[in-house]
Every structure is written in C-alpha cells, then in structure tokens.
Amino acid sequence: MSSTGDGGRLNRGTAGVTASDRTIKHSTGDGxxxxxxxxxxxxxxxxxxxxLERSIDVDHPMLREASLHLLKAGGKRIRPVFVLLGAKFxxxxxxxxxxxxxxxELIHMASLVHDDVIDDANTRRGQLTVRSKWDNRIAMxxxxxxxAKALSIVTKLPDPAIHQVMSKALVEMSIGxxxxxxxxxxxxxxxxxxxxxxxxxxxxxxxxxxQLGAMAAGAAERDxxxxxxxxYYAGMAFQIRDDLLDICGTEKEIGKPPGSDIKQGNITIPxxxxxxxxxxRPYLLDELARIEACDGQTDVRxxxxxxxxxxxxxxxxxxxxxxxxxxxxxxEGLPDIQAKKDLVSFAHFVGNRSY
Amino acid sequence: MSSTGDGGRLNRGTAGVTASDRTIKHSTGDGxxxxxxxxxxxxxxxxxxxxLERSIDVDHPMLREASLHLLKAGGKRIRPVFVLLGAKFxxxxxxxxxxxxxxxELIHMASLVHDDVIDDANTRRGQLTVRSKWDNRIAMxxxxxxxAKALSIVTKLPDPAIHQVMSKALVEMSIGxxxxxxxxxxxxxxxxxxxxxxxxxxxxxxxxxxQLGAMAAGAAERDxxxxxxxxYYAGMAFQIRDDLLDICGTEKEIGKPPGSDIKQGNITIPxxxxxxxxxxRPYLLDELARIEACDGQTDVRxxxxxxxxxxxxxxxxxxxxxxxxxxxxxxEGLPDIQAKKDLVSFAHFVGNRSY
Numbered sequence: 214m215s216s217t218g219d220g221g222r223l224n225r226g227t228a229g230v231t232a233s234d235r236t237i238k239h240s241t242g243d244g245x246x247x248x249x250x251x252x253x254x255x256x257x258x259x260x261x262x263x264x265l266e267r268s269i270d271v272d273h274p275m276l277r278e279a280s281l282h283l284l285k286a287g288g289k290r291i292r293p294v295f296v297l298l299g300a301k302f303x304x305x306x307x308x309x310x311x312x313x314x315x316x317x318e319l320i321h322m323a324s325l326v327h328d329d330v331i332d333d334a335n336t337r338r339g340q341l342t343v344r345s346k347w348d349n350r351i352a353m354x355x356x357x358x359x360x361a362k363a364l365s366i367v368t369k370l371p372d373p374a375i376h377q378v379m380s381k382a383l384v385e386m387s388i389g390x391x392x393x394x395x396x397x398x399x400x401x402x403x404x405x406x407x408x409x410x411x412x413x414x415x416x417x418x419x420x421x422x423x424q425l426g427a428m429a430a431g432a433a434e435r436d437x438x439x440x441x442x443x444x445y446y447a448g449m450a451f452q453i454r455d456d457l458l459d460i461c462g463t464e465k466e467i468g469k470p471p472g473s474d475i476k477q478g479n480i481t482i483p484x485x486x487x488x489x490x491x492x493x494r495p496y497l498l499d500e501l502a503r504i505e506a507c508d509g510q511t512d513v514r515x516x517x518x519x520x521x522x523x524x525x526x527x528x529x530x531x532x533x534x535x536x537x538x539x540x541x542x543x544x545e546g547l548p549d550i551q552a553k554k555d556l557v558s559f560a561h562f563v564g565n566r567s568y
Numbered sequence: 569m570s571s572t573g574d575g576g577r578l579n580r581g582t583a584g585v586t587a588s589d590r591t592i593k594h595s596t597g598d599g600x601x602x603x604x605x606x607x608x609x610x611x612x613x614x615x616x617x618x619x620l621e622r623s624i625d626v627d628h629p630m631l632r633e634a635s636l637h638l639l640k641a642g643g644k645r646i647r648p649v650f651v652l653l654g655a656k657f658x659x660x661x662x663x664x665x666x667x668x669x670x671x672x673e674l675i676h677m678a679s680l681v682h683d684d685v686i687d688d689a690n691t692r693r694g695q696l697t698v699r700s701k702w703d704n705r706i707a708m709x710x711x712x713x714x715x716a717k718a719l720s721i722v723t724k725l726p727d728p729a730i731h732q733v734m735s736k737a738l739v740e741m742s743i744g745x746x747x748x749x750x751x752x753x754x755x756x757x758x759x760x761x762x763x764x765x766x767x768x769x770x771x772x773x774x775x776x777x778x779q780l781g782a783m784a785a786g787a788a789e790r791d792x793x794x795x796x797x798x799x800y801y802a803g804m805a806f807q808i809r810d811d812l813l814d815i816c817g818t819e820k821e822i823g824k825p826p827g828s829d830i831k832q833g834n835i836t837i838p839x840x841x842x843x844x845x846x847x848x849r850p851y852l853l854d855e856l857a858r859i860e861a862c863d864g865q866t867d868v869r870x871x872x873x874x875x876x877x878x879x880x881x882x883x884x885x886x887x888x889x890x891x892x893x894x895x896x897x898x899x900e901g902l903p904d905i906q907a908k909k910d911l912v913s914f915a916h917f918v919g920n921r922s923y
Binding site: 367376 | 626628629630631682685704705706708709710711712713715716717719720722723724725726727728731732735736738739741742743745746747749750
C-alpha cells in the first residue's frame with residue numbers, strides 16, 4: 214500500500230549503494246550521510262542481496278519470474294540494513310545474520326504484493342506490479358510463497374526465540390492490514406487508532422529487524438530490547454513522514470501523484486489533526502463522503518490543499534520529530550560503537566526525508 | 569479449491585464426532601469404522617477444537633468473525649486426527665501436541681480461504697465463503713492472519729526441527745498452488761505432473777501431520793519417517809478419490825454440482841488417462857478448448873459423461889488403491905499399538921470414500 218512507505222526512490226534495482234540515482238538531488242545533508250552509510254556497508258548489503266536472489270531461486274518458472282521481478286524492483290532494503298546494524302552489537306557473522314536479514318526483507322516484499330492485490334495497484338516503484346504483469350491469483354500465491362520461504366529460512370537458525378519473534382510480528386502485521394481496511398474513510402478515528410495501525414503496519418517490522426539482528430548475533434538481551442525500541446520509534450517516524458509526503462510531496466518527488474492515501478480511504482495523521490479544526494471539519498467531511506462515493510476515482514487536489522494549509526502538517530511533523538528524538542535517546546544506553554552512530558544517522562535521515 | 573478435498577460432508581460445525589449427519593448414509597463399513605474412531609477420540613478432538621477457537625480469538629472484530637466463520641464451517645479435521653494418531657507413537661501429551669495439531673488445521677483453513685479468493689467461490693461446505701460474505705480483501709488478509717497465527721503457535725514448541733518441517737511444507741504447498749494455475753487446461757501434462765501437484769497441494773500436509781504428531785511426542789525418528797510416508801500415501805489416495813468424486817459423484821453426494829474441477833481448468837488424473845485414448849482424445853481436446861473459451865461458464869455434462877465412460881475411471885481407482893496399499897504397508901514397521909490399527913481404518917476409509 215502506498216502508505217507502507219519506502220518506495221525505493223533512493224535507488225532502484227540494487228541495494229542502495231549507487232550514488233548516481235536521480236533522487237539524490239532531493240537529499241539533504243542527512244541524505245548524504247545515508248549514502249555514505251550505504252557505501253560503507255556496500256559489501257555486506259550486496260551479500261544479502263545475492264542471498265535474497267538465491268532464496269527465491271525456485272524451480273518454478275512463473276513463481277521465480279514473479280519473485281525476481283519483485284526483488285529487482287528494488288527498495289532501500291532498510292530492514293536488512295537494520296538487521297546488519299543491530300548485529301554489530303553482538304558477534305557479527307554474516308553467514309548467521311543472513312538468516313534473519315533475508316526473511317525480513319522477504320516478508321516486506323510479500324506484504325507489498327498482497328497490498329497491490331488489495332489496492333488494484335498497477336505500478337509500484339515505477340514498475341508494473343505482479344498483479345498487473347500477471348494477475349491477482351499469481352500475485353496472491355507469489356506472496357504466500359515468499360512468506361513461507363521467509364519463515365523456512367529463519368528456521369535454519371536453531372533458536373526458537375527468534376522464530377517466535379518473527380512469527381508474532383507477522384501476526385501483528387496481518388492484523389494491521391485488516392485494521393487499515395476497517396478504518397477506511399472513518400472520520401471518527403483517534404490519533405491512537407492511527408498510531409496503533411502504523412505500529413503494526415510499519416514500525417513493528419523495523420523494530421524486530423533491529424532486535425533480530427542483535428539476537429542472531431548473540432547480543433545482550435538488554436541491548437536487543439533497546440534496538441527493538443529504536444526500530445519501533447524510527448519506524449513510527451518513517452511512516453508519519455511517508456504519510457506527510459503523500460500529501461505534501463510533488464509527483465516528481467514521490468514517484469506517483471500525491472493523494473493516493475486519501476483516494477484509498479486511508480486517513481492519515483495530518484488529516485486526523487485537520488479534522489479537529491471546527492472551521493475545516495464540515496468541508497473535510499463533505500469531501501471524504503464525496504471521495505468515498507466515487508471510490509477514490511476523483512480529483513482530490515482541493516482536499517489536499519486544505520490539509521496542506523492546515524496546522525495538521527506541522528503537528529504531524531512535530532510528532533515525527535518526537536519519535537526521532539525518542540529513537541536517538543533510546544540508543545544512549547548502547548555501547549559506543551560505530552553502528553550506534555550509524556543508527557543515529559539513519560534516524561536523522563528518516564526524520565528529514567523528503568524522498 | 570474444490571480439489572483440496574475433504575469438503576466436510578462427514579460432519580458440519582463440530583469435530584466429526586456426531587454420527588447423526590445426513591452424509592453417513594452413504595458410508596460403507598469403513599465409514600462406520602471411521603465414525604467409531606472419531607467417537608473414541610472425541611474428547612481429544614474436542615480439546616483441539618476448543619484450542620482452535622482460542623487460537624483465533626483475536627481482538628479485532630472483523631478478523632475474529634471471519635476466522636470463526638471459517639472454523640465453524642467445519643470439516644473432518646483430518647490433519648489434527650493424523651497428528652493425534654502420530655503422537656500415540658511417542659509420549660502422548662495433548663498440551664504439547666496441540667502446538668502442532670492446531671497450526672496444521674489452521675494452515676489448511678488459510679489455504680482454503682485463499683483458494684476461495686482465487687476461485688471466486690461463493691460457497692464452501694454449504695456455507696458462504698469469507699470472500700462472498702465479506703470481500704476478497706478481507707479473505708486475503710484473513711488467510712494471511714491465520715497462516716501467521718499457525719506459525720506463531722508452533723514456535724511455542726522449543727524444537728527448531730519441528731518449525732523447519734512446518735515451514736518447508738508451507739513453501740511446497742504454495743508452489744503447488746501455483747503449479748495448479750500453470751497447468752490449467754493444459755492437455756499435455758503427464759501423470760507425473762499431476763502426482764507432483766497433488767503431492768504439494770494435499771499429500772504433503774497430511775504427511776507432515778503424522779510426522780509432526782510423532783515429533784512433538786518425541787517418537788523415534790524412524791517411526792516419524794514411517795508416519796510421514798503413511799500420511800503421504802494416504803493423502804495421494806485421498807486427493808485422487810476427491811478428483812474421482814468430482815467427476816463421478818452426484819450433486820447430493822458431493823454437496824456441489826460435479827465438474828467444478830474441469831470448469832476451472834483443473835485437469836485431474838481420470839482426464840489425463842482418458843486423453844491417452846486416441847478415440848476419445850480429439851473430442852476431449854475440442855471440449856477442453858470450448859470450456860476454456862467460456863472460462864468454465866458452460867455445461868460440462870457431455871465432457872463428464874465421456875470421462876465416466878472411459879477406462880480413466882478404473883485406472884484412477886487402481887492408482888488410489890495402490891497408494892492405500894502402500895500406506896498400509898509402510899505401517900508394518902511400526903509398534904503394534906491401537907493407533908496403528910486406527911491408521912489402517914483411516915486408510916481404508918480414504919481408499920473407499922464416497923463422500
């Protein structure tokens with residue numbers, strides 16, 4: 214779903230290590246730091262990338278083609294990066310860590326394919342989606358296959374606690390998907406409803422990425438917990454930023470026309486804040502009813518303009534910043550290694566990203 | 569999919585322990601033995617049934633309702649029964665065994681919901697499907713949720729080998745689903761293509777049900793392997809029987825009009841055999857082309873009549889019997905306990921079932 218974020222504008226096709234991408238021009242100082250970080254981790258990310266390819270090398274033409282198509286569509290591979298950085302707090306052994314890094318990216322990919330079925334999405338990251346290149350059946354089963362594959366890879370690590378964390382995260386994620394549907398076009402939802410939803414949809418998988426990296430590397434339990442919290446806070450900020458971009462970004466910046474969330478009925482935090490304003494509320498409610506009646510097949514520019522002009526934007530930005538602050542603060546208790554600084558850079562990138 | 573079989577005619581709503589069901593009248597002596605078996609296991613099956621209900625007691629109204637709806641639609645609970653019988657060859661402890669019995673039935677249920685999305689099925693087991701009662705989105709995410717829940721339950725057993733067996737089975741199952749689509753309306757497929765497909769679609773989950781019951785109960789590895797083979801052979805026979813019923817059964821017997829497989833493009837073993845007959849082949853090829861052109865929305869009675877009149881029926885029946893013989897033979901090496909006799913009864917039921 215559009216709101217799952219990380220549309221892969223940093224890079225297409227490979228693992229975020231090439232600095233030549235057109236999107237870099239939007240980047241701030243944090244974006245530069247991020248590129249340095251990716252460059253520094255280039256070897257390890259490439260290794261994970263190869264393992265990702267190997268993981269879906271199935272002896273089934275359609276399934277392999279559909280999975281590879283997905284993989285090649287790229288993305289920032291934030292989950293594997295979080296795994297790698299989390300693992301730095303223990304005994305860093307790629308041959309072990311890959312058994313969580315690969316599954317976590319696969320789970321993310323599988324959830325995107327299923328979302329595209331739901332959304333009737335024809336493109337993602339500028340590429341045709343599996344459902345439009347093949348059909349919804351292929352997309353659903355490709356998603357099922359990738360989910361299953363992810364779980365079978367993680368079970369190669371003989372640590373049931375890791376399997377538990379992974380499967381519980383999957384349960385929560387699937388509840389989150391349903392929650393999103395349930396709240397489509399619901400003007401009455403609370404900030405809490407929204408936060409719980411994006412926790413399940415986005416933040417949780419980023420949290421367990423950090424945590425499982427640490428666990429797979431045998432880091433101290435206390436540190437794994439801190440890393441979980443870091444991923445959670447950073448993930449919340451990431452999704453809020455993503456939701457802001459869908460309202461405030463230009464088509465050039467975000468790679469698709471803005472407003473796809475509201476067309477789908479996905480009411481995000483700037484809208485929830487704007488709805489609290491008695492002067493805007495009646496107009497926004499009318500607009501929501503109109504958009505819902507057209508099933509999203511309508512012009513939403515007027516609606517977006519009102520939100521952009523409201524204080525909802527600044528309030529949402531503040532909320533994202535608060536999460537970033539929390540993410541950085543929770544790192545304080547961790548050993549002072551380079552990975553800690555890298556996580557801070559990452560948090561700043563997430564907090565300021567405009568692509 | 570219709571061909572996943574066990575349409576639950578033995579019983580609706582509970583765990584196969586009530587003998588009053590209308591379908592019993594079709595049963596043979598084997599059917600009676602089966603009922604006795606269910607009656608004997610009644611207490612344990614009811615326990616698993618309650619655990620199944622507890623497992624999907626999620627704090628989400630739509631998800632709980634959709635999952636409960638599925639659960640209440642019933643079924644023969646063959647997978648939990650196989651788990652229970654497999655566990656008799658080790659230390660039988662329900663509190664442990666439930667952690668494989670419940671997930672295996674959940675996985676079966678989840679695959680049915682996803683199949684219904686694919687098939688645009690409006691009813692299953694005489695009840696509205698999740699996709700028709702709610703919609704395809706809810707059905708897909710309900711399936712995802714139930715899959716995830718299944719895996720999170722099995723991870724409560726601290727045995728990574730069990731997690732591995734379970735997740736590998738899931739991978740194979742999802743490949744099987746894709747295989748089925750790939751071979752829709754393919755007249756050129758071989759017997760081997762068919763067998764591999766039904767292995768993945770049906771036999772494998774029954775095989776691991778027996779195996780994981782044994783593993784969870786700490787049975788000898790050799791016995792667990794034998795039980796796996798038993799489940800595999802019985803599962804193959806089960807699916808062949810199911811495919812025969814879809815051609816030879818009456819609507820009253822199978823609870824839906826016959827021919828749903830061929831309408832969908834699913835070419836089953838009696839058809840593959842009949843296609844080998846040069847006298848029938850041209851007519852059958854024409855019919856297949858016609859049915860495909862209408863997307864299955866056509867009368868298939870003529871096609872079914874030809875298959876029923878062909879030697880493909882007897883050949884498929886022989887094939888099912890061979891699998892049953894193999895299933896029974898593989899049990900020979902197991903300790904002579906009551907569960908062994910029960911598995912033999914089960915195999916006979918599967919081999920002769922007409923409902």
